Amino acid sequence: MSILSNWRKNKNKKRQNDNYRQELDRQKPENQVILRNIDENIFRIKGELGNSSDLVFRDFKLGSLRGTAIYIDGLADNQMISDFFLESISDSKVDSNQNLFEVLMRKTIGLGNIQTITNWNEVFDSFLSGNTLFFLDGYNRAIDVETKGWEKRAITEPTSQLSIRGPRDSFTETIRTNTALIRRRIKSPNLWLEPMKIGTVTQTDIGIMYIKGIANEKIVKEVKERLKRIDIDSVLSSGYIEQLIEDQTWTNFPTTYHSERPDIVASQLLEGRVAILVDSSPFVVTVPALFIQFFQSPDDYYSRFDISTAIRLLRILSFFIAFIGPSLYIAATTFHQEMIPTTLLIAIAAQREAVPFPAFVEAFIMEVTFEILREAGLRLPRAVGQAVSIVGALVIGQAAVQAGFVSPVMVIVVSITAIANFSTPVFSMAISARLLRFILMILASILGFYGLLLGITFIMIHLCSLRSFGIPYMMPLAPFSLRGQQDVFIRFPIWAMKNRPKFISKGNLARTGENQKPGPPSQGQDQTNKGDQG
Amino acid sequence: MKKKILTTLIIFLLTPVLSSCWDQNEMTNLAFIMGLGIDKGKNKKYDVSFQIILPRNVTSGEGGNVSQGPPITVVKSPGDTLTEASRNVHKIVGRQLYYAHTNLVVVSDKVAKDKNLLLGFFDALTRDPDFRRTSQIVIAQKAKAEDILSALSITEQMPVNKITKQIQISEKVLGKDIKIDIDNFLDGVVSPERESIATGYIVIGKKNLIGTPKSIENSKVSAIIMANGLAVFRQGKLVGWLEGNKARGATWVLGKLKNTELNLDWEGKKNVINFVPLRSRTSTSVRFMNKKPIFQVSIKTEGWISEANAPIDLEDPNELTKIGGIAEEFIKNDILRTVHEAQKLKSDIFGFGEKVHRKNPKLWKELKGNWNEHFAESDVSVNVDVYVRRGGVRTNPFWVDLKK
């Protein structure tokens, strides 16, 4: 019952949060405007930021008026601003009859995109996101110049979704770089990007990207609505957004897809999905996500269809092994010994003779050990991580077997399961299999295959009841769609995938033109220059 | 909604606690019975022997060292029923007996000769859900079932495999043994259309050594078991044996024979040519004359000459045809001898009744009650076609040159 009481506690906490947020709101000078007196403005800014040391004020004189440029050190491009002061402001002579504000505006055009703001609220938005604000004494306006230029991580190779033939770039933490990476792939005016800010405190930039005319309007609308509904103080990663816009929280399976590869996101967009980019997260979320999508790897499309089909089937098989491997072993060795071929049974029995644990406990211990190893290997610094896996694999495996704690068969089962688990291309799907595996193990230890089958049926019902943005999660399979089968178990040749999946994109379905099937040239059997020989 | 999920979860999580023991059997608590032996008991009806495999002595555990000791142990237990005997074993064995891998049932000829004894244990075998239907049945001839069951094997680590594999290979290349499982056997007992047969096993060598490591210690084996002949049953009772070539005749008529060898005479010399049939097809048809069935067994076989110890011109197609003719005659006589033997025993082991039933259901209703008598009196003709295809990797035998 502790879960319920926790739940109630959380409700109270939520109420406290609301109070806190109201206070924040009161502090915010919502409808206040910029004052004419520059000193007062500076004083207020300093006051509200608590004299933060990374806030830079650069005073200058324009004609007869005092001015101040405000930016945040590290967010704005320091070099650019310095150059600007050197060249434009210091040595310029200004006619004092002119409207000095407009003079300043003209000068700052060279720096970047400019904008005049009068609202106090926008002041913070501006320099906190890397812009520079120019105040001029006597004017109740300020000039907001885009000078974003913080240290960025370079575009590197993807680390979690590898591919053999695919492109080598991956998203970074900067939303602008990410949008550029996608737009470089889809040079179409129909690729639309809608900005949004989420996070009452963090004010994180969000971009909703989709291809107009291919994406389903309803889904786009739904995405926008769900994003608008979000009221949270902080968004630190796209993972936050994912969890806030899911159709169902009570599930083990991911109902949104995320990728760090621009090529995957581009292909998703071209299928009619909607991408959600979050600043400061190198993972772009795409919705709707379907079950089968988590088994499609970019290499499937870059290599020929027969090979990719075989590999995809292998991947699905290995997901299945990762899912039920240990529970099959438990069910077979403790309930259904009759189905193990006699010789194999004798071999297993011989190994198990000296093992002190029941099969379930043995499997459970080994699985948990393995999970610990994996987690440790993941968190530790890279150099140490390898050492951990060696220690884990060799020492624990070997020593446990030799000491007679576990049977060699069990080690084989656990290793196969683990390796199979790694072959799922998307981590979020792989981890759901990992968790459910333990439940299936318990069921198999209670009632053997019957328990296992009921467990699988349970999961099946659950999977079939899931939806991702209104699209049934198991879509081309259940409800079954014959047309959707071209990219499920069998990846059809590119020329045969004539249409986009109908259940995601509405309208504009044609993907390829007619007669795209390649073949040898119609006339003349080969292309050697027969004429020359004569 | 959440409460419901929670309750469901709790129920699920509690079940392992509640259910700890139903049907769950750790392997270390099981004794795998590989074979059953059924002898006539002294006080009780049966003396049942259970062959329990000792996995550690069969395959290497960890470290690769096989423990010393025999791979099996045979436990004997008396009982009026099979279940009683099997429960009584627990006075000796501390593990639960597990029958799902029992591949062999050995029945002593003393039990087989007594109808009540023989049929008295079959129900237990078919009723038990664990017991496999494909378990083979063999008859211990002039030996105790216990001896056959406890014999160690030279080539196989699991002695049961020695028998099952041996029957299988023998059925395939020799055709004198036949694989009969309990379903087939019972079918023969119950069905009025046919009778059962089963392969027999005898002990050769020193009988008292059987079951001891000594029996196979030396490269010259001192005691071993051997397949020998087919036991013929009539209405659930052992009535006789078909041995040697007569056994082959039976498998031939039943269409189970694929491959065998025949010693043929040539120009007065006895057993000089050996003909090996490779493919055989048997078909049996029935006609009726005055409400009496007449059976015609047709066999088509093709093969090659594996030995020719006489000066024959094998390059001459006519000679091959001639050999074919001799083989035809040979097979025909073989089969007829078998058929006459079966008729003498009044046991329709060939399933001829089935042919009558299918061809003429009305007549079958009349004959059904006393079919074995009718079978004994019915005419059987055999028609054999032999095609000699080739003669191995030599043309003429060296005998041809020797003659010069």
Add this chain to the structure above:
Amino acid sequence: MENAKINGSQLFVLIVLFEMGSAILFNLGGEAKQDAWIAILLGLLGGILLFLIYYRLYKFFPDLPLTSYAQKIMGKWIGKIIGFLYIIYFLYIAARVLRDFGALLVSAIYTTTPLFVINTLMMLTIFYAIHKGIEVIARVGQFYIMVIYLLAIVGFILIISSGEIHWGNLLPIYENGWKPIFKAVIGQTLTFPFGEMIVCTMLLPFVNDQKKAKWACLGGMILAGINITITVIINISVLGVIPLSRSSFPLLNTIGRIEIAEFIERLDVFFMIYLVIAGFFKVTIFYYAAVAGSADLFQLKNQRIITYPIGLLILIASLTIAESYSEHVVEGLKYAPYFIHWPMQIILPIILLIIAFIRYNKKGSSPSGEQGNQGNQGN
């Protein structure tokens, strides 16, 4: 009534799974001996005729389940009683089927596990499915039918390559004349499984395309009928007539005969996978019909309220319906067809149809105002 829609192919899949259901497990048409397959095909024919009756009724009231239109045809009170009888009937069969599957598992595989545990766990899974609604059930069906066909094909190949099939066992045909065949048809194969299509009167209103509904049902019945026939033919030709008649679960024995290379043998698991899937769907559909029927009869807005009590009722009934398996079988094969199935599957629907004809066809107009003119369009 739940506000859900399923499409034609989903209905088809559900019908196939439902009809095959437990019919494949038993010695169906055993009275006809080696002619059992003829009895099944004749049963299928009769079943199709029965379905046409149900379908005709459905065409009168395309948006209503049986429990509702019984009230329209027979008047409110008599109709309510009939509706109630049908709910009880669905409950009863659901309980019977659950017992069948439980008993099978207990006698063949889980010999020491209490029936209560087996049935409760099955019921929990089914309850979850009902909770998710007919759409989800239909989707799961689309998945599982692939699994079943995969198993069936693999099983078929294995049994053939084991060399266990003796086609001769099917001979002679009509050995005992037509009498036992007809007896098997009337006493068994007509009502079980084909007459059980009465349940589709509760499902048809959920179908989004009326025209497809007819062919989905007919196609499903025929495919299921063919599958059952093939299974029975294989059972007979592998086991032979006499051992078949002695066997409680012929399919299990047939699968037990598979033995290839001493490696592929004892494929009881195949059997169990089929058993669980088929049992799941059959019970689920009857259970669902009962739930939807009572929600309709008692005018409940949220049918989830009664899902749980009805589930509990089925579970308890499945355990107490008979003391022993034999009693259960005797009840199911000797009494149920004549005293329960015939009235509910054949007599009542025919009466309903006749009265509907008299009441509505004379007027030549639609049966009721709220139905609009859709009802008679197909005439």
